[in-house]
Amino acid sequence: MGEQADPARVLEKIRIAEETRRSRFIGQEAITLSHGAGGKASFELIEGLIGPAFSNPLLDSLDDAAVIGLPQGLRLAFTTDSYTVSPLFFPGGNIGSLAVHGTVNDLAVSGAVPVALSAGFILEEGFSVTQLRAIVEAMALAARKIGVPIVTGDTKVVPKGKGDGIYINTAGVGIVRAVWHMGRDAVQPGDRVILSGSIGDHGVAVMIARQGLELEAEIESDTSPLHELAARLIDGVGSALHCMKDPTRGGVATTLNEVAQGSNCAIAVDEAAIPVRPEVNGACEILGLDPLTLANEGKLLAFVAPEAAEKALRILREHPLGADSVIIGEVEEGPAHMVYLRTILGGRRVLDMLVGDPLPRIC
Amino acid sequence: MGEQADPARVLEKIRIAEETRRSRFIGQEAITLSHGAGGKASFELIEGLIGPAFSNPLLDSLDDAAVIGLPQGLRLAFTTDSYTVSPLFFPGGNIGSLAVHGTVNDLAVSGAVPVALSAGFILEEGFSVTQLRAIVEAMALAARKIGVPIVTGDTKVVPKGKGDGIYINTAGVGIVRAVWHMGRDAVQPGDRVILSGSIGDHGVAVMIARQGLELEAEIESDTSPLHELAARLIDGVGSALHCMKDPTRGGVATTLNEVAQGSNCAIAVDEAAIPVRPEVNGACEILGLDPLTLANEGKLLAFVAPEAAEKALRILREHPLGADSVIIGEVEEGPAHMVYLRTILGGRRVLDMLVGDPLPRIC
CATH class of the missing domain: 3.30.1330.10 (PurM-like, N-terminal domain)
Incomplete structure (x- = not known):
């Protein structure tokens, strides 16, 4: 999953990239496929052009x-x-x-x-x-x-x-239904990050179908409705539930980065804790894809106060769509906007948003 | 505007067409441009395929x-x-x-x-x-x-x-805002049909721009927001306002037919009363178009109880977007689903929905 990088240096790079995002977008002349992939280029298009034009507190x-x-x-x-x-x-x-x-x-x-x-x-x-x-x-x-x-x-x-x-x-x-405020800005240091199941199924299923590949194991999209899972969490966990997201385009990596930015916190996740089906992993190796940047269409990420995390996990696991739920990491005070992956080998690397466009038209 | 036809015979034709609409659509194999033009073929697609699948009282x-x-x-x-x-x-x-x-x-x-x-x-x-x-x-x-x-x-x-x-x-x-029920099914015999201004401007403006025609008079689309006109009618006319529609794709002819069908009434309109700018009329003659089937994007049709019609007209005319408002006809008991045009020459002809697709991609 890429080489290890010096976090401080990467953080500085991210900061510079953020500052120049708007001006860089202005310099572009034509829309590219990357602008629709849900990763960095999409962010630039939205933050550099569409967002400023429509600006209002709800959209922002x-x-x-x-x-x-x-x-x-x-x-x-x-x-x-x-x-x-x-x-x-x-x-x-x-x-x-x-x-x-x-x-x-x-x-x-x-x-x-x-x-x-x-x-x-x-x-x-x-x-x-x-x-x-x-x-x-x-x-x-x-x-x-x-x-x-x-x-x-x-x-x-x-x-x-x-x-x-x-x-x-x-x-x-x-x-x-929630009477308290939920959202990226409600995420706090100490919050546990819960993922409701294995990742990458949708992205890989679409990619295989598109390329007409023949693989031994049939991989199906996870496309499913999350309204019941979400409602049970709201009812069972209450205001300890700070934020929910569904990691679609750009995958878990992109969604975690969006939450890190919106909360002004850092997020650390354990590579070993993130469930990936063996057949999805195998397909990713063949196709040169990272499951962390692949779209999911039936998974949610929940950010929950530490004292309620076990209860949230239990609630999710009781539902068929959340049976494989796990705590994959936690929110840290800083450095703000940073997402770390604690690798299986014991290292720590920066987990960036999806860059470029490995998977256009995934949804 | 076409030859005169025997109303009874046309009515029978319409009835047969309606009965076989669903089965006819099932026989089709591919989508055509007409299915998107807002006229009869669109109606068949919606009534024959999409509507039945999604069926619920609100959609229906x-x-x-x-x-x-x-x-x-x-x-x-x-x-x-x-x-x-x-x-x-x-x-x-x-x-x-x-x-x-x-x-x-x-x-x-x-x-x-x-x-x-x-x-x-x-x-x-x-x-x-x-x-x-x-x-x-x-x-x-x-x-x-x-x-x-x-x-x-x-x-x-x-x-x-x-x-x-x-x-x-x-x-x-x-x-x-209206506390009474408005809609096609609230339209009643005797209701006056009010049109808020001249028709065909949008359709002709787009058509001229598409074909790169050079005409002496510049014709502009009427694209405008109708929220103020509508709000003033609601406040001023109250429950005597039975229905409002904006005659976009398929034009006034198609919208009147939709209302005639939804109300189980007939509608009679005076050709001479319908405002069409001379330059729009001229362009229609050159392009072989009927202003009554052309899209409008800043006009409304209001169906108002007779005793409130003059007041409604006054209210509309006070607003710049409704300055040219006129009563163009009235709702009659029957024959149900029929729209008549009282022609300038004193005749009476059936005014049908847009058939075919003279103007794809008009909005």
Whole structure:
């Protein structure tokens, strides 16, 4: 997993990179695939161009969903994602189930009960009606299982060669159940970092399907809805639950870095504690990928006060989707914005965000 | 505007077409551009495939926004649209301003005050950062003028040749202000049909920009936010305001047909009363288009009880965006689902939905 680096030197590099992020983005002339990969380049695009233009306190928090105060003390969670995954069908799911789970999960980790989804389709002229039907039925089934209706939608068709079969946008609204503030800025030194299961399944499943590889072991995407796991944590752990995230594009490495930045803390995780299926590990070695930067679509990371960590772990493990939950590390006071990996060999290396674009169109 | 037809015979044809709509769609194998044009084929796709799969009472109403009951008696309006307009920049606006106005207008005609928007970008690799900046700034400006924040977003990048520069999805949430039920099913015989200004401007402006035509008169898109017009009607007219719609894709003809179907009534409109700018009329003649089927992006249709119609007209005319408001017709008991045009020559012809696809990618 790369060579060891001097933390102080890397920290200085990160600081310089952050300071120059905006100005560097301004110098770019064209969008690249990296800008959509969920790692550093995506961050630059959002922080350097889109964020400043739209700037407002809700957007600026850059959390998975915006939380909007409504009259009568209600708090509405609101989120959106576009899905451009290639191929459209992969072991364990398709773009339709993904589009429902992904947006429900953004609501769930924001502490909200999903209330309704929208669905916007951009279809390419000539797209197969049979495939469209399969995708729409997968969305309907996923939504029905969760108990969230798809209440509004839109369909556009673009000429052949101006799309890629189908792109789906879903937005979601939910009512926030947690009465305390959750978010990256609520994460505190001492918090335990809990991961709800093995990582990299979705990224590897899509990559294998895309490249048409034949591997002995079938690897399925973990695409699943996290609303039940999240709700049980909220009910069982209460305000000791400081933050939840779902490590999708950019993987656990990118999500941990986002939390380290949003909390002004450091995070240390144990490489040996992070569950990776042997077949996923094997595929990663063949494909030259790091499971820590691969997308997951049915896993959550929870940041929990130390005294409640064991209880949180027990709650998660009681649910089929959280059976393999583990504590993978803890939050430290500093150096701020730093994520460390304590390696199996006893070393300590900086775990950076996804850089570049090993896996475009993973969701 | 086409030859006169025997209403009874046309009605029978419509009835047969409706009955076989689902089965006909099932027989199709591939998506065509017509499925995205907002007319009959779009209706078939939605009624024959997407609607039945997602079926629930909120979606089934097929209104511009879904209205969701929340705790404490709050009613949330929720809507989404994807924008694929080509070209991206046209006289009077660009895909960014359109993406904000279009979704705000869907909330507005649903009787809601816009509370927040989401923005999902699908960028094509190689897309110009300068153009992206101009589009994002137009969105930010439009949102700021309306006073609605863009609170959550997402950015995906697809490989060169798999997109067309930029596609934008916006979803919107709002709080419904009207305490009475508005919608197509609230429209009643006797209701006056009010149109807030001249039609076809957006459709013609985009068409001219797309084809690079040089015309003497510059025709600008009418892209504008309708939230103020709608709010004033709600406050001033009260429960005599039965329904509002914004006639976008498919134009006034398609919207009137949707209302006739949703209300089980007939609608009769006077051709002479419908305002069309002379330069729009001229361009339509050159391009072979019917202004009644062209998209508008800053006009509303209001269905108002007869005793309140003059007041509604006065209120609309007091606002710059409604200065040219007129009563264009009225709702009749039957024959159900029928829209008639009383022609300038004194005839009466059936006004059908947009059929086929004269104008793909108009929004």
